[in-house]
Amino acid sequence: MKLSIERAALLKAVSQAQSVVERRNTIPILANVLIEAEGDIASFRATDLDIEVVDKTVAQVERAGATTVSAVTLHEIVRKLPDGALVTLTEDPAAGRITVEAGRSNFSLATLPREDFPVMATSEYSANFSAKAPDLRRLFDKAKFAISTEETRYYLNGVYMHIADGEEGKVLRCVATDGHRLARIDAEMPADALEMPGVIVPRKTVGELRKLLDDDDMQIAVSVSETKVRFATPDITLTSKVIDGTFPDYTRVIPQGNTRKMEVDASDFAKAVDRVATVSSERSRAVKLALDEDRLVLSVNAPDSGAAEEELAVAYGDERLEIGFNAKYLLEIANQVDRENAVFLFNSAGDPTLMREGNDTSAIYVVMPMRV
Structure with missing residues (x-):
């Protein structure tokens, strides 16, 4: 097998392959990428027996063939080659090696026979x-x-x-x-x-x-x-x-009867949660939300390190409510909001809370409260 391929195309193919292979495995061939060259196409296949990825790219194929080589090593080599380089891969089956050449750089890597490479069984897709x-x-x-x-x-x-x-x-x-x-x-x-x-x-x-x-x-x-x-x-x-x-x-577990509605600017809310959670060394520290007429007070009380409080203007017209959440969970949910406003629907301090983006119900999130 002998083929030449542009560095950017090769890098894209082997980076996809090397992210699939398991770093620690007991079967040496699973650390390799299977390179197959025929016509004007080179395909790069990698698997961990649960996932298989095949990347096909245009190449100048001088001699058709197939072999396997360490995916991580090949990726590292290609990554360090200069932009725009033309990379030539030449297999020497007798020696069990493959040569990687680009400009003045020359590498020789060990190969394993392509016959040993496991190909995922095709499935009848329904x-x-x-x-x-x-x-x-x-x-x-x-x-x-x-x-x-x-x-x-x-x-x-x-x-x-x-x-x-x-x-x-x-x-x-x-x-x-x-x-x-x-x-x-x-x-x-x-x-x-x-x-x-x-x-x-x-x-x-x-x-x-x-x-x-x-x-x-x-x-x-x-x-x-x-x-x-x-x-x-x-x-x-x-x-x-x-x-x-x-x-x-x-x-x-998706609550249907939550009627207490709070509307808040999603970005302001996420930043405020992040700020008050700073005083706690544990990321799982509970953040308390105290809701009153158009007002939200976020607070964290960490006996070892301190306390923090921040007030936000919100749209809320229901009775007073105090509820606690894991700060990390609140942040992750708030960061999903693409629109300006996040809408939270509460029931009580012990019930799951529903969150959505404005009036859009195509994305909804549920988060369980914590005791505070």
Whole structure:
């Protein structure tokens, strides 16, 4: 195999590959990227047995072939090469090496046979549809902060993507929760998505998927089966196993009867929470919200380090309420708001609170209170 490829294209391909491979693994081939060259296309494939990414890019292929080489080492080399360099990869199968040349730089790396490289089994997908990149980006970006990190409740370690009943018909919905907070985000249901089975997309896959969604004009081909999900652009295909478990009935924890309404500037609120939480060394310190007629007082009392208080003008016309929250959770939820105003709906100091952006119900968040 011998091919030449522009440094920027190679860097993009190997950076996607090296982020998928596991740094610590007992199977040496899983640390490698499989490079396949044929015609005028070079493809770079990496897997950790749960996720597989394939990046295809245009290259000058002098001699077709395939080999595998350490993804991290190749990425480091390409990253340090000068911009605009033309990189030539030449395999020497007899020696079990691949040469990487660019200008006056020359590297020789060990390879492993391509036959040993595991390729993820193809799946019969029960639903295939196309979704706009900005829609998918919004769904996953706004939900992912609430993914649980507790290994015991493994079925919460991802984003639940499914078709649900929205206020105006069927929607494509993403939900994540860790038991303390919940995010539920809706988007218009793409054509042909109605038969899609609900799947839990793992946290690592959500992180890798984000790299495919930067182009606002891109359409993403989505394929879903009971065990796998695949997202594809013309150049990159990301295939992942889904979490084998049942996502809990999240609708039961979304409060319906919260009537005490507070409207506040989302940016001012987030900054105020961040400021008062500074006096506490623990990020999980409770922030107390004291609500009165058009007035909100945020306070933190940390006996070891001090106390802080800040007042904000808000729109609130209900009876007085004092409620406490984990400062980190409040910040993460407030930072999801793209519009100017955040609307909080309270019931009592012991009940979950609902938050949304203005009157938009396509993104709602629930956060459990803390005792203060």
